[in-house]
Amino acid sequence: MTNTLPTYPDFTILQGDCMERLTEIEDNSVDTIFADPPYFLSNGGISVHSGKQVCVDKGDWDKGGTPEYIYEFNRQWLALCRTKLRDNGTIWISGTHHNIHVVMRCLQELGYKVLNTITWQKTDPPPNLSCRYFNFSTELIIWARKTVKKPHKFNYETMKLLNGGQQMTDVWRIPAVSSWEKQQGKHPTQKPLRLLYRIILAATNEGDTVLDPFSGSGTTGIAANLLGRKYIGIEQDEQFCDLSLRRRQTLEDDKTRQKLFDKMRSTPEETTVLINHMRDTDRENAMKTGFTYMRAGDSKGSLLVKEGFERLGYLCLHTNGDNPELFKLAKKGFQIWTAEALREKGFSAENAPYYAVMRFDPLKSVPYDQPIDLHKRLYTQVARIQPLSDFIGLK
Numbered sequence: 373m374t375n376t377l378p379t380y381p382d383f384t385i386l387q388g389d390c391m392e393r394l395t396e397i398e399d400n401s402v403d404t405i406f407a408d409p410p411y412f413l414s415n416g417g418i419s420v421h422s423g424k425q426v427c428v429d430k431g432d433w434d435k436g437g438t439p440e441y442i443y444e445f446n447r448q449w450l451a452l453c454r455t456k457l458r459d460n461g462t463i464w465i466s467g468t469h470h471n472i473h474v475v476m477r478c479l480q481e482l483g484y485k486v487l488n489t490i491t492w493q494k495t496d497p498p499p500n501l502s503c504r505y506f507n508f509s510t511e512l513i514i515w516a517r518k519t520v521k522k523p524h525k526f527n528y529e530t531m532k533l534l535n536g537g538q539q540m541t542d543v544w545r546i547p548a549v550s551s552w553e554k555q556q557g558k559h560p561t562q563k564p565l566r567l568l569y570r571i572i573l574a575a576t577n578e579g580d581t582v583l584d585p586f587s588g589s590g591t592t593g594i595a596a597n598l599l600g601r602k603y604i605g606i607e608q609d610e611q612f613c614d615l616s617l618r619r620r621q622t623l624e625d626d627k628t629r630q631k632l633f634d635k636m637r638s639t640p641e642e643t644t645v646l647i648n649h650m651r652d653t654d655r656e657n658a659m660k661t662g663f664t665y666m667r668a669g670d671s672k673g674s675l676l677v678k679e680g681f682e683r684l685g686y687l688c689l690h691t692n693g694d695n696p697e698l699f700k701l702a703k704k705g706f707q708i709w710t711a712e713a714l715r716e717k718g719f720s721a722e723n724a725p726y727y728a729v730m731r732f733d734p735l736k737s738v739p740y741d742q743p744i745d746l747h748k749r750l751y752t753q754v755a756r757i758q759p760l761s762d763f764i765g766l767k
Contacts, residue, residue: 377617382602383593387613390585393606394452402456403580405463406592411470447478457518462575466513484516491543556618559589568595569636590616642759643685649753657718659734666755668728680757687732693746698738702731740764
């Protein structure tokens with residue numbers, strides 16, 4: 373690795389073959405493992421990247437071998453990883469049909485207990501150029517614990533909060549890697565930071581140790597350090613070791629760290645909150661009737677041009693930034709009312725012919741632990757959408 377790059381006590385990169393370097397890690401010292409092993413699909417195929425046809429070959433390390441070789445390879449590294457996990461530790465392995473079924477077989481043979489198979493649905497998959505298959509838009513992530521009987525860590529309530537108060541399912545809609553994740557360099561199989569952030573948040577606590585035996589560009593380590601976890605990564609390619617350290621170096625800048633953290637808190641599938649300004653008299657009527665409204669259509673400030681409206685689950689009422697109160701909507705969605713109908717209910721609908729009406733329970737306000745100073749934001753009278761985690765959950 374380049375000598376000019378700094379090292380960090382919470383971010384360790386071991387350069388070399390994963391089989392050899394895994395033996396150097398203390399047994400029973402790791403809380404969770406994320407592994408993105410070779411998929412063995414570099415066989416001269418083609419795909420699309422940035423609108424251009426590209427070869428999918430990732431490197432010699434990803435070229436397919438015999439079924440026997442692939443089985444022995446997966447069994448060997450999985451056996452080594454099991455010795456490094458604490459008794460209540462868990463492992464997450466990503467893959468496609470090229471390797472994931474062999475991984476499942478090895479996990480079961482080695483005594484792991486499979487907990488879930490997560491389907492990562494990419495919201496922006498490249499097209500299938502052959503037009504002879506369904507479009508490949510998902511990857512699978514097996515989650516397993518070290519032993520059958522020892523309970524594992526699972527931050528259930530946190531995952532539920534991120535999912536708008538409902539149990540999070542085993543289908544995760546997360547975009548592939550964005551351009552802002554490649555500013556320090558590119559890796560051919562880089563995973564999105566949002567994916568690793570969620571995995572680590574789900575299965576570890578602050579101060580825990582996370583291991584990645586196929587570290588690549590160090591995304592697992594960046595997510596771990598953002599969440600206050602320690603990281604050990606193994607990577608055989610020097611250029612990717614350096615890339616990982618460059619990415620870690622950017623976290624020393626408080627503004628960069630905060631930007632990344634904000635992106636992680638706002639996921640594309642997160643339940644959102646309508647922050648709705650209401651005049652004093654309208655707000656009184658809203659508290660009596662149990663519904664609020666805002667303009668519908670294409671005008672500025674209308675509901676239909678606000679990203680995230682389809683995931684609305686909560687309402688924050690305020691008057692010119694004062695006295696914000698959070699409520700859960702009675703049901704997702706809205707009804708379209710005319711201005712005349714609203715005026716008959718005593719509301720001052722003045723600027724549009726149609727309005728979106730949402731119902732809520734005014735007798736049951738929702739406590740929130742992250743109060744937002746609405747006076748710091750411009751245009752407090754313009755309705756807007758924000759993620760639920762801006763109010764409750766992660767700090």
